[in-house]
Amino acid sequence: MKLVTAIIKPFKLEEVRSALTDLGLQGMTVTEVKGYGRQKGHTEIYRGAEYAVSFLPKIKLEVVVPSGGVDKAVEAIVRTARTGQIGDGKIFVSPIEHAVRVRTGETDDSAI
Amino acid sequence: MNFGSLRRIAVLALAAGMIGLLAAPVLAQAPTPTPPTPNKGDTAWMLTASALVLLMTIPGLALFYGGLVRTKNMLSMLMQVFFTVCIVCIIWVVYGYSLAFSEGTSFNSLVGGFSKAFLAGVTPDSTAETFTDGVVIPEYAYICFQMTFAAITPALIVGSMAERMKFSAIVLFIPLWVTFVYFPIAHMVWYWAGPGATVAASKAVAAATGDAKAAAEAALAVVQANAGIAFQWGALDFAGGTVVHINSGIAGLMGALLVGKRVGYGREAMPPHSLTMTLVGAALLWVGWFGFNAGSALEANGTAALAMINTFVATAAAALAWMLAEKVAKGKPSLLGGASGAVAGLVAVTPASGFAGPMGAIVLGLVAGMVCMFACSAIKNALGYDDALDVFGVHCVGGILGAIGTGFLAAPLLGGTGVFDYATGKVGDYDMAAQVIIQAKTVALTLVWSGVGTIVLLTIVKVLVGLRPGTDQEREGLDLVDHGERAYNY
Numbered sequence: 001m002k003l004v005t006a007i008i009k010p011f012k013l014e015e016v017r018s019a020l021t022d023l024g025l026q027g028m029t030v031t032e033v034k035g036y037g038r039q040k041g042h043t044e045i046y047r048g049a050e051y052a053v054s055f056l057p058k059i060k061l062e063v064v065v066p067s068g069g070v071d072k073a074v075e076a077i078v079r080t081a082r083t084g085q086i087g088d089g090k091i092f093v094s095p096i097e098h099a100v101r102v103r104t105g106e107t108d109d110s111a112i
Numbered sequence: 113m114n115f116g117s118l119r120r121i122a123v124l125a126l127a128a129g130m131i132g133l134l135a136a137p138v139l140a141q142a143p144t145p146t147p148p149t150p151n152k153g154d155t156a157w158m159l160t161a162s163a164l165v166l167l168m169t170i171p172g173l174a175l176f177y178g179g180l181v182r183t184k185n186m187l188s189m190l191m192q193v194f195f196t197v198c199i200v201c202i203i204w205v206v207y208g209y210s211l212a213f214s215e216g217t218s219f220n221s222l223v224g225g226f227s228k229a230f231l232a233g234v235t236p237d238s239t240a241e242t243f244t245d246g247v248v249i250p251e252y253a254y255i256c257f258q259m260t261f262a263a264i265t266p267a268l269i270v271g272s273m274a275e276r277m278k279f280s281a282i283v284l285f286i287p288l289w290v291t292f293v294y295f296p297i298a299h300m301v302w303y304w305a306g307p308g309a310t311v312a313a314s315k316a317v318a319a320a321t322g323d324a325k326a327a328a329e330a331a332l333a334v335v336q337a338n339a340g341i342a343f344q345w346g347a348l349d350f351a352g353g354t355v356v357h358i359n360s361g362i363a364g365l366m367g368a369l370l371v372g373k374r375v376g377y378g379r380e381a382m383p384p385h386s387l388t389m390t391l392v393g394a395a396l397l398w399v400g401w402f403g404f405n406a407g408s409a410l411e412a413n414g415t416a417a418l419a420m421i422n423t424f425v426a427t428a429a430a431a432l433a434w435m436l437a438e439k440v441a442k443g444k445p446s447l448l449g450g451a452s453g454a455v456a457g458l459v460a461v462t463p464a465s466g467f468a469g470p471m472g473a474i475v476l477g478l479v480a481g482m483v484c485m486f487a488c489s490a491i492k493n494a495l496g497y498d499d500a501l502d503v504f505g506v507h508c509v510g511g512i513l514g515a516i517g518t519g520f521l522a523a524p525l526l527g528g529t530g531v532f533d534y535a536t537g538k539v540g541d542y543d544m545a546a547q548v549i550i551q552a553k554t555v556a557l558t559l560v561w562s563g564v565g566t567i568v569l570l571t572i573v574k575v576l577v578g579l580r581p582g583t584d585q586e587r588e589g590l591d592l593v594d595h596g597e598r599a600y601n602y
Contacts, residue, residue: 044383045442047452047502048489051381 001096001112002070006061007035007089008081013059019076020063026112028063039087058089064096064112148248150239157412158253164403165260169197169267172400176393176455177271179386180448180501184589185275186385186599192270192279196286200263203287205231208262209255211295213303221341223296224303231255241306242410245534249410257407258298264404265294265356269566271501272364273371275382278581279594285573293565294359297558300340301347301355307534309335314535347554348522348531348547350419351408353463353514354558361508362559363566365499370570371579373498375586387448394451398427401458405465418529419465423458426465426477430457433481441489449485452506456484459510464518469527476517484510515555519548 008016013030020028034055041054065073074091082088101111174193181189200208210228217225228234234255239248266286270277304310313332320328337344342354349355374382384390405423409416434453435445460480461473468476488505499505522528523544531547533540573579580586585593592598 044381045438045444045446046383046448047485047505048492049382051383053381 001064001099001108002067003094003096004063004065004070004073004077005092005094006063006077006081007033007058007091008061008077009083009087009089010057010059012081012083013061015080016061016077019080020073023069023072023076025063025065025069025073028061030062031060033058033060037087037090056087064099066109066112148239148246150249150253151247151411153412154242154247154249154410155253157416158249158257158407158410161403161407162253162256162260164400165257165264165407166197166400168397168400168404169260169264170194172393172396173264173267174393175389176397176451177274177501179388179390179393180271180384181274182382182589183385183599184591186591187595187597188279188590189270189274191595192274192277192282193267195279195282196267196270197263199283199286200266200290201259203290204259204262205255208290208295209258211291212262212298213258215303215338216299220338221344222300224299240410241308243307243415243532244411245307245311247411254410257410261352261356261404262290262294262298265352265360266290268356268360268503268507269363269367272368272499272503273579274500275590276374276500276580276586277367277371278577278579278590280577281573281579284577285569288569288572289363289566292569293363293562294355297359297561298355300557300561301342301349301554302340304339304343305335309338310534311537342554342557345553346531346547346550348467348518348551349463349515349554350466350518351405351462353459353511353518354554357459357462357507357511358515358555358558359511359562361504361506361511362563364503365497365508366563366566367570368497368499368504370567370574374500375583377498378496384448387451391447391451394454398423398454398458401427401462405462409466415466415529418470421470422461422465422468422473425470426461426473426480427454427457429474429477430454430460430481430484433457433478434485437482437485441485452488452502453481453485456480456506456510459507460484460514460517462511463514464521467518467529467531468521469529472521472527476514476521479517480510480513483513512555515551516548519551520544522547 006016010032017028035058036054036056039056041052041056044051044053061077063073070093074093077091098108099111100107170193174190177193178186178189207226207229209231210226211224214224214226214228216223234251236250236252238251240251240254241248266289269289270282310332313328313335317325317328317332342349347354376382401423402420406416406420409419431450431453434449434456438449439445457477457480460476461468464473464476484506487509488502492499492502492505497504520526522530523542524530524539525542525544528542530539530542532538570579581590581593
């Protein structure tokens with residue numbers, strides 16, 4: 001099992017969710033986060049005060065997939081989240097040791 | 113009965129007009145005076161206007177300010193404005209109205225007396241004069257209307273010290289400030305003997321001959337001297353440019369300087385937490401301001417309508433001017449800029465609203481929008497003071513523009529109304545240069561009185577209870593520290 005963590009632009013969430021659902025993935029967790037990469041931030045001006053806002057709003061999407069399905073999931077996210085502009089985000093893949101479904105006690109692949 | 117009905121120019125130079133009148137031998141009849149009764153339309157309007165001015169403060173000003181602070185200080189901002197309104201309402205009827213609008217003793221040119229403390233002698237049948245000889249409104253209506261002015265003025269100040277002044281300091285400062293700064297300034301600018309006494313004394317002078325003439329002139333001088341010092345100078349302040357806005361604006365600057373900068377000012381971002389609320393507040397201010405300005409006519413008449421249209425167009429012009437100036441200077445017009453411009457326009461037109469013509473008011477608004485935008489950015493940043501919500505940049509700067517501008521725009525030459533001369537019963541000759549100088553003197557008087565008064569009072573408060581919470585408390589936010597609650601629980 002792998003954990004796919006994707007940082008994406010908020011308005012791309014629905015497209016990504018839809019593509020991942022089409023792959024047969026049954027669930028995911030999203031968090032509203034802030035951060036920056038190469039996109040850096042922007043400037044906000046309130047009367048005389050100018051603020052450089054470094055952290056931009058992003059969506060962090062987490063989905064655990066069977067090891068064999070990682071490439072397809074990553075490809076689906078890249079395909080749907082891309083705009084070609086800086087700030088499209090990043091995807092991290094990391095191993096998961098163990099998973100349990102709380103309701104039934106099922107474990108690992110059958111739990112996700 | 114000359115209750116402190118006020119404002120409008122005192123009749124200062126009567127001599128020339130009097131001589132002219134004397135040429136025509138008018139037999140002065142002395143009809144038995146029947147006390148005038150209030151007109152129901154005037155009364156209804158003044159009651160409505162009073163409620164509108166309360167709307168300006170709560171929720172208008174409270175939301176305007178509240179939206180501009182950070183989430184952790186939202187309730188403290190609302191609470192400070194709300195508290196100010198409540199405490200000043202009580203102080204007003206206990207002794208404030210008396211100090212502002214009753215005849216004083218030895219310092220009558222500076223402050224009134226205590227003859228109407230606890231509203232002594234005021235009944236539903238008591239009346240207060242308007243600006244027209246023989247026209248009155250119920251004194252209770254007049255007291256209510258002026259009460260709302262006394263309440264909003266100190267509420268404006270708290271914006272400059274927002275997010276870092278502890279509530280106990282506010283609780284002490286507000287009563288002190290209205291007592292030693294607001295009531296005297298209101299008396300100096302607005303208190304006078306009223307049109308009835310002025311007209312009667314002027315007629316007596318006109319009718320008198322021989323030895324009686326000197327006596328009549330002396331009597332007129334006494335009537336004219338029964339006024340605040342700025343009123344005696346001939347200051348024009350229709351609805352409170354000096355009394356309310358310059359007064360609170362300079363107090364705000366002194367407050368910001370004495371209280372000091374917010375923790376993290378200049379290093380941490382302190383963006384407004386809800387410009388939505390700020391716009392709601394600004395819009396409520398605008399609506400309420402119709403009561404403030406048009407109500408200051410004290411009658412439901414053409415002057416009130418003039419003040420109302422000026423309050424529409426000057427505000428719109430200033431909002432547009434601020435947005436345009438921002439677009440040019442910073443690249444983007446902002447909503448906060450538009451809302452701030454509207455308030456700057458409202459401030460600037462306040463002293464001029466019953467004197468300037470609508471076209472003059474538009475010009476005043478355009479100037480105010482641009483100058484105040486400059487004051488709130490370039491000047492503020494250059495000087496480095498932390499006037500958190502720009503009380504000085506909007507209210508003091510806008511108020512000064514309006515006060516001086518009134519001297520120009522009241523001129524009939526520029527579409528203004530001129531100044532009504534109660535001695536001759538018509539609009540007198542208008543000396544623009546002299547009027548502008550009088551306006552400037554009144555501005556200076558207000559700046560010094562309020563500036564010095566605020567420094568002294570805040571120093572006293574600092575010694576007694578301190579001005580600021582601890583640094584950690586300030587970082588946590590005044591909502592939790594002072595009031596034990598949060599604005600948003602979700």
